[in-house]
Amino acid sequence: MGSEGIGQNREKLSGLKYQFLKGQFDKMITTFDPNTIQPAALMYHCRQPTIQDRNVSHIFPRHTKSNLPVVARGEGVYLYDQSGKAYFDGSGGAAVSCLGHGDTDVTEAIKTQLDSIAFAHTSFFTSDPAEQLADKLITHAPKGIDRVYLVSGGSEAMEAALKLARQYFVEIDQPQRRHIIARKQSYHGNTLGALATGGNEWRRAPFAPMLVETTHISPCFEYRGKRAEETTLDYGLRIANELETEIQRLGEDSVIAFVAEPVVGATAGAVPAVQGYLKRIREICDQYGVLLILDEVMCGMGRTGTLFASEQDDVVPDIVAIAKGLGAGYQPIGAMLCSAAIYKAIENGSGFFQHGHTYIGHPVASAAALAVLTKLTDGGLVERCAMMGDKLNDALQHAFGQHPNIGDIRGRGLFRALEFVEDRSTKTPFAPDRAVHKSLKKECFEAGLICYPMGGTIDGRSGDHILLAPPFIMEDAHIDEIVSKLQIAINRVL
Numbered sequence: 001m002g003s004e005g006i007g008q009n010r011e012k013l014s015g016l017k018y019q020f021l022k023g024q025f026d027k028m029i030t031t032f033d034p035n036t037i038q039p040a041a042l043m044y045h046c047r048q049p050t051i052q053d054r055n056v057s058h059i060f061p062r063h064t065k066s067n068l069p070v071v072a073r074g075e076g077v078y079l080y081d082q083s084g085k086a087y088f089d090g091s092g093g094a095a096v097s098c099l100g101h102g103d104t105d106v107t108e109a110i111k112t113q114l115d116s117i118a119f120a121h122t123s124f125f126t127s128d129p130a131e132q133l134a135d136k137l138i139t140h141a142p143k144g145i146d147r148v149y150l151v152s153g154g155s156e157a158m159e160a161a162l163k164l165a166r167q168y169f170v171e172i173d174q175p176q177r178r179h180i181i182a183r184k185q186s187y188h189g190n191t192l193g194a195l196a197t198g199g200n201e202w203r204r205a206p207f208a209p210m211l212v213e214t215t216h217i218s219p220c221f222e223y224r225g226k227r228a229e230e231t232t233l234d235y236g237l238r239i240a241n242e243l244e245t246e247i248q249r250l251g252e253d254s255v256i257a258f259v260a261e262p263v264v265g266a267t268a269g270a271v272p273a274v275q276g277y278l279k280r281i282r283e284i285c286d287q288y289g290v291l292l293i294l295d296e297v298m299c300g301m302g303r304t305g306t307l308f309a310s311e312q313d314d315v316v317p318d319i320v321a322i323a324k325g326l327g328a329g330y331q332p333i334g335a336m337l338c339s340a341a342i343y344k345a346i347e348n349g350s351g352f353f354q355h356g357h358t359y360i361g362h363p364v365a366s367a368a369a370l371a372v373l374t375k376l377t378d379g380g381l382v383e384r385c386a387m388m389g390d391k392l393n394d395a396l397q398h399a400f401g402q403h404p405n406i407g408d409i410r411g412r413g414l415f416r417a418l419e420f421v422e423d424r425s426t427k428t429p430f431a432p433d434r435a436v437h438k439s440l441k442k443e444c445f446e447a448g449l450i451c452y453p454m455g456g457t458i459d460g461r462s463g464d465h466i467l468l469a470p471p472f473i474m475e476d477a478h479i480d481e482i483v484s485k486l487q488i489a490i491n492r493v494l
Helices: 015-030 037-044 102-116 128-140 155-169 192-197 201-210 232-250 277-288 309-313 340-349 363-377 380-400 436-447 476-493
Strands: 073-076 077-079 086-088 146-152 179-183 215-216 255-260 291-295 318-322 334-339 406-412 413-418 452-455 464-466
Touching: 037 128, 102 363, 128 146, 128 334, 128 363, 146 155, 146 340, 155 192, 155 255, 155 291, 155 318, 155 334, 155 340, 179 192, 179 232, 192 201, 201 452, 232 255, 255 277, 255 363, 277 291, 277 309, 318 406, 334 340, 363 380, 380 406, 380 413, 413 436, 436 452, 436 464, 436 476
Parallel strands: 179 215, 179 255, 255 291, 291 318
Antiparallel strands: 073 077, 077 086, 146 334, 318 334, 406 413, 413 464, 452 464
């Protein structure tokens, strides 16, 4: 390596200083002994490799065999890698980037807050951004929702929801309630409590000995579950009534909560509840004193065309979890919202929610989320999402509605999915070892389209789908781009 590294900066140094440093560096090289050199001196011997020339990364990636490009910048609906290639962000990451990339209003809100106060622990202070964000969320929340608990993401929001539900019953002298009921093939986060609640067996299996007991009823999945002789309404009621059966089996006074996504996201692919399903679920919960927890981490914050997905089902939860679109990717943030009745039980009981994280109510994250929420509500982007979602659905139906290997096109708003099948008439899925979803992701990415693929759509093992969740700011031309790039990928894979 010699003295060239210093020589590159010689224009910034006086001639005398340069000669001195060069001499010291060359002396160090000639006297280098790896057995005796001190850590501070070692810094002079070792040049820090750049991303471009290093062969080894110290990042622990999602998959150890992945070889990912390095993202360089984002602008609007596009991400760009270091070679300059553009990728249309057709899934918003994981239904996160509802505002796209580089929104100056949000970045300015972050910068302004950083100039004021970056962090203050919530055991000592509240902050204006957190208070204003909570106020705005409650203004637009379902009737009866009254309090906001700010966290750093979706799994944290769900953990807080589950623990609050349990503590609520302890506070009102019903400590015997201990069971959580959720649905098969559901996903509610990766932390242990949320993972136990989820019904995706592939995710649960390695950690099964560590998970608390949770029972799971059938999902509301019309394409896969409705019988030929049933109406949609009859199907929804039949599936919803499984909850009552399970409550009775476990013990009518032993169940804490029922947990569900109004529109199932990652594991099944934008599967909305059918008409009447969630209303019947609400009735059953009320009958047996069971809390209704709705997980809107992926489907909430305007993604389905209303700020809260449950609005379209005319159902009010007791607790709701949000994240992803709340921060739109500009800051990591999530929230657990609860009813006034639940909050009062804590307030009038112990007064203390036995939960917490270091970064809850983070001022900078709250400032970012407030800017995002303002654009979603006051800025009309939720309504735009609904409008653009209808256009996207029409385009997908026109292009792929009769494709022999696409069994279902579904979703709400800009939350859409295509389910792939080997035989459209019988709904037979492709063999799992073919990994169609992975091949589609690869070819879409090659074509410059980011989508969110998943295997195991049906039962955690069989079935393939891709999820689309583009930014709400997309234009009509971007719909054509999504369809054309999907066509390229599908033609290559199928």
